[in-house]
Amino acid sequence: MSGSLFPLYTSGAFGDEIVLFIQLLVGIGFGFALERSGFARSENLVSIFYGRDFRVMRVMFTAILTAMAGLVMLSGAGLMDMGLLYLNETFLWAQLVGGLVLGAGFVVSGYCPGTSLAGAASGRIDALFVIAGVPLGSWIYAELYPLLGAFANSASMGTASLPSWLGAPVWVVAVGVFLFAGGAFLAVGRIERWVRRRFVGTEVPAPGPAPIRINPLKSATHHLLFAAGLIGVVVLGAAYSARTVPADWGRYVGPDEHEHEGKVLPPLGAIELARILVEGSQEIAIIDIREGSKEASVPGSIFVSAGDLTERAAAHELPHVDAYVLVSGDGERVRELAPSLAAHGLYATWLDGGTRAWKKAILSPPRTPEGGVTKDQVALYEERASIHAYFTDAKTAPLKVKASPVLKVAPKKRKGGGCS
């Protein structure tokens, strides 16, 4: 589905700086919407948890329906490339426990992280304490990460989505979400009425402003929008599913079966590695697995023992780069290690001949060609001499390298987005 218009940024329409500015404007819209929803006041937010006012759920589900319908319809019409959208990854247990703790924190603090900003902006002093708490909690998490990392990364299911998990077409799931939300809208109205009759009035008054009297069954506009969204996701969602096989709306991977996206790349010779390093054309990490001597190591190497390597790859603790070059003394041991990195979804290769080859080809000066040499030999000599000078810090000839080999890796999906 290349050639789709959206999303503009991930398909390269504008640069990183413009993105920050657009994000600021989007944030203004977000904050304005939160304020107009009444979410700048903690009383309005928590009253859902006492059954008095389900404003939070109404706003949230309506927003989800709107945005979801928009995504389904635009991708159905071929305007949106779902493959370029940042899809939240699933880590089942961490999200379950994280959600429970966050929910508890929500009712204790009276805000969630986003609404606390809008709350502070409307003059709520208590919201400032919530804002102060969030970095504090993040810090506690960062300090405890060595203990929690394994749990936090367990049951990793990649970009699993409801459609891919259920094995159902996107439009069916979207219709299901519409019906679920519609049913919830009707149900909470009844609950509110019951709670007010039963508790409020006899006990204490409901917090916040006057209770809402909105019956979704009585507003023609709401019906119309709801129906339009429903019809839209059925028609265009079906078109999407019919066209895209398999649909790239997320990919379901069973718990703990990582997505095997990575692979083992052909080994690099010392000269080839040197060319990549000199040109800086690709982001690579050089991982030296030697435990004893660090002699003749490639500049910029990270030292990780062979035993730790897979563990740290699993915990996402290796630097985020395009490809990993494994280095050992002779280049034998790493040949077996590369596939285990690839199993964790990484692109891995190794330095052929290890540091021994590096020492011989790069760190020692090349032999001067003698008598009756071809032009190619001279060029090779000049390149090797300049590479040698570059890595041994001998200030000699200006650097001349041939084009470095290109490691064929898939484009990295932009990480971040939402909340990471």
Next chain:
Amino acid sequence: MTETLVLRTNEGIDPQLHIWGWDVAGYLFLGGLVAGLLFFIGLHMRRSGARRALPTSVRWGAVAAPLLLGAGMFLLFLDLDLKLHVWRFYTAFRWTSPMSWGSWILLLVFPLMLVQVLLIAPESIRSLLVRAAPASWAASMAERGWNVVASLSILTGVALGIYTGILLGASVARPLWSSAALGPLFLASGISGAAALLALLERDHAARAWFTRADVWALGAELALIGAFFVGHATSTRCHIEAIQLFLGGAYTAPFWGLVVVVGVAAPLLLEWLELRGRVVVSAAVPVLVLVGGLALRYVIVAAGQAAGVGGDAPLNTFF
């Protein structure tokens, strides 16, 4: 186990020539703020002609001004590598050096500000000071020269405000800073900051509205001068055009347009304008936005100016 990142990933770790950082930005901000305060103090002294008719905020502003400038100079002092050599600014005057000029302006500004404290500080503070004999004599002298103090205050304020911008422009090696618009821009920003601060301190509605209106004008002027700053660079030499790219897609685009223009100027301008139209009751948060925007302006200009010198799209330091 030592870890290092490799290749392109450690570009930003290499030291940048960030000679000036938050301290200088803070000094320029406080200097501009004091310039604006002096401007408004002088203006109101001329308008009212008598102590009792002055808005409370102006009287407190006169107390705040020397403290703020003192804090600013302390920041500048922190930036000096050889702190014991600070007196040399006064023994070696150079006509061509704005640094030299500035240190003398500052020396002249302090006595003026002290006279103003004696003249118009709120009674609780004034009565304490005037009790001392020399102070009481000075105060009575100054009383006679009320209008002179007022005019001097306006002039000094404008000079100090422009100086905070020219101070940067003195360095030829930094193309971003060599702009005729920078002095007026920093002055306008200082005046808008001072109007915001005085609006923040003021309790009387009519006086507050006056400062809000003044702030709307100053913020409007600031927007126009930002425009002039861009036009000036875009129509200048190649190295000026390259320098301004830092704000037009380069590494400081988002901080400049986002934090300085939207947060610090456009949003408060809109809200204060709505307040004057009676559509909105502006809170303390809006003047705070103006002040934050003023500090951001100084910081972004100081940081970006140095990035332009070192070679275009330099990475940012950890502050921004």
Next chain:
Amino acid sequence: MDIAVKEKPYWNPYIAGFFLGLVLLASFLLLGWGLGASGAGSRFGAWLSYLVVPDHTLGLASWSSYFEGGAAPLKDSIVFGAVGVFLGGLIGALTAGRYKVSVGRGPRISVPARFALALLGGTMMGFAARLGRGCTSGQALSGGAELALGSWVFMFAVFGGAYAFAWFVRRQWL
């Protein structure tokens, strides 16, 4: 000037939700990701921590990526988004006549106790948002609209955790 601007009513929640959904959709279409908030708090924490203990901060696995490649942790889209949320909230509150310096609490709790609970709850959320890789904005709302499996799990867990805990803090609100 003296005339207080009358407080406007909140929007009908379905209309507000529709508008919020359009903002979220605009984020998807323009940027390729949804809304977020807690990440800004985490980055701010990392920034502060770096000021105090730089080496230690770079060694923290869950924070070190903010500094990767010499990056500035605060120069990130989520931080600009958070600044925008504050500004949008301010514009909203002022234009609705709802800006008021006050403390939101029920009638039966003191102000210091409310502050302590706000800080405690904020800390719990900061922790949980790192564990769950997002908060109500980034996971429940944005991920919910993307139909991400983990986000729906997270959303139900948030409601579950909040309802389960509501009884313990009822004196704060009712």
